[in-house]
Amino acid sequence: RDGPRPLYSVSVFARIPSAAGGTRGRLRLRAKGFSFPSTSATISRLKEWITVYTIAVDAMGGDFAPKITVAGSIRALETFEQIKILLVGQADQIEPLLSKAAVRSRLQVIDARETIANTESPVLAIRTKTDSSLVRALSLVRDGQAQALISAVSTGAVMAGALFRL
Secondary structure, X not given: OOOOOOEOOEEEEEEEEOOOOOEEEEEEEEEOOEOOOOOHHHXXXXXXXXXXXXXXXXXXXXXXXOHXXXXXXXXXXXXXXXXXXEEEEOHHHHHHHHOOOXXXXXXXXXXXXXXXXXXXXXXXXXXXXXXXXXXXXXXHHHOOOOOEEEEOOOHHHHHHHHHHHO
């Protein structure tokens, strides 16, 4: 098959700041079997929508992580000047992938020693694996250190985490 592999399941939760302070709620975007076009018009529209947001990325979630999630984060930073990324995961696996990143000033690695597998019970994993990359990323959103979370781990785990941790 030619071209990039489409995203299979990505969930994004974001707290959108309101004019009166606080947040307006959560925005949820889920793409399944869909590859977002990277046309200049799409990128231009997205750049207008984003001001300066910090995004927590579960670097250990999904197939081929952290290699793919780190590469995607670097590409996002190169494309969108208005974002900062907190890569949450096993720092000893993430750091070597960042050696040539020109956007390192807007990228921070937050160490989390555990991971959640797609085969695990979502509720049990969220409750017992408190040092997992997903739970740590959710905590960053809850505590206001990040405005959005991106994870390619199981959608059930992201939903359970959002219900129990946000």
